[in-house]
Amino acid sequence: QVQLQQWGAGLLKPSETLSLTCAVYGGSFSGYYWSWIRQPPGKGLEWIGEINHSGSTNYNPSLKSRVTISVDTSKNQFSLKLSSVTAADTAVYYCARGDYGDYGRYYYYYMDVWGKGTTVTVSS
Amino acid sequence: SSELTQDPAVSVALGQTVRITCQGDSLRSYYASWYQQKPGQAPVLVIYGKNNRPSGIPDRFSGSSSGNTASLTITGAQAEDEADYYCNSRDSSGNHPGVVFGGGTKLTVL
Numbered sequence: 218q219v220q221l222q223q224w225g226a227g228l229l230k231p232s233e234t235l236s237l238t239c240a241v242y243g244g245s246f247s248g249y250y251w252s253w254i255r256q257p258p259g260k261g262l263e264w265i266g267e268i269n270h271s272g273s274t275n276y277n278p279s280l281k282s283r284v285t286i287s288v289d290t291s292k293n294q295f296s297l298k299l300s301s302v303t304a305a306d307t308a309v310y311y312c313a314r315g316d317y318g319d320y321g322r323y324y325y326y327y328m329d330v331w332g333k334g335t336t337v338t339v340s341s
Numbered sequence: 342s343s344e345l346t347q348d349p350a351v352s353v354a355l356g357q358t359v360r361i362t363c364q365g366d367s368l369r370s371y372y373a374s375w376y377q378q379k380p381g382q383a384p385v386l387v388i389y390g391k392n393n394r395p396s397g398i399p400d401r402f403s404g405s406s407s408g409n410t411a412s413l414t415i416t417g418a419q420a421e422d423e424a425d426y427y428c429n430s431r432d433s434s435g436n437h438p439g440v441v442f443g444g445g446t447k448l449t450v451l
Contacts, residue, residue, distance in 0.1 A: 252440060254442075261425075261427065261442065261443075261444045261445040262376075262378075262384065262427055262429075262442045262445070263442065264439060264440040264441065264442060266439070267439070267440065275437075275438050275439040275440075276439065277437075277439060278437045278439075311383055311384070315440070317431070320372075320390070320391060322370075323370065323371070323372055323391070324370055324371045324372070324431070324433075325371065325372045325374070325389060325390040325391075326371060326374065326429070326430055326431045326440070327374035327386055327389035327390070327429070328374070328376070328384075328386060328429065329386045329389070329395060331383040331384055331385075332383065333383055334383050
């Protein structure tokens with residue numbers, strides 16, 4: 218059974234860089250898109266970006282200028298860096314596995330495996 | 342980029358049927374996936390694809406789609422179904438390839 222284990226610093230000061238890593242255990246790394254999602258306190262889910270095993274990335278346009286997602290296939294890990302953080306970046310950050318395909322005319326996409334989440338607080 | 346719109350809150354009497362909807366242009370080409378999130382926990386996938394349930398998800402959960410609207414139906418809602426529900430798909434607009442989430446629906450079981 219695939220599991221995602223994530224870690225990283227939980228307390229940052231404004232202007233610092235958030236850095237989180239997610240390790241994939243028990244399954245293949247290739248053939249999927251690996252995403253970062255965040256959830257500010259009391260709010261909904263916000264997709265940050267994704268990467269596949271070959272390093273191809275897509276980012277949320279609202280965060281693109283500050284986000285870098287990278288992959289280390291030798292360790293089955295992917296990482297998130299978010300620069301110049303402010304209090305608005307305070308959130309629980311999740312990593313997740315994305316699967317996709319099509320039924321001919323229709324496509325499908327879903328995130329079937331999630332990390333437990335890391336609480337990141339930005340405060341001076 | 343595409344957006345997915347959900348009603349902020351829905352309530353259902355115990356044992357009754359409730360439908361949670363999600364609207365967006367991307368749903369004309371993507372099946373929505375649905376996630377249940379309880380307080381302090383990570384989201385859990387409950388419906389994906391045309392109408393598929395991951396292992397362990399009760400069969401009272403079902404999904405459907407018509408035009409730009411996807412629906413999650415809970416038939417015979419239980420107290421443990423009280424949670425936030427999010428829909429999700431990929432952005433099909435072509436401008437910014439990526440993923441979109443609905444704003445979430447808080448389900449209260451009365």
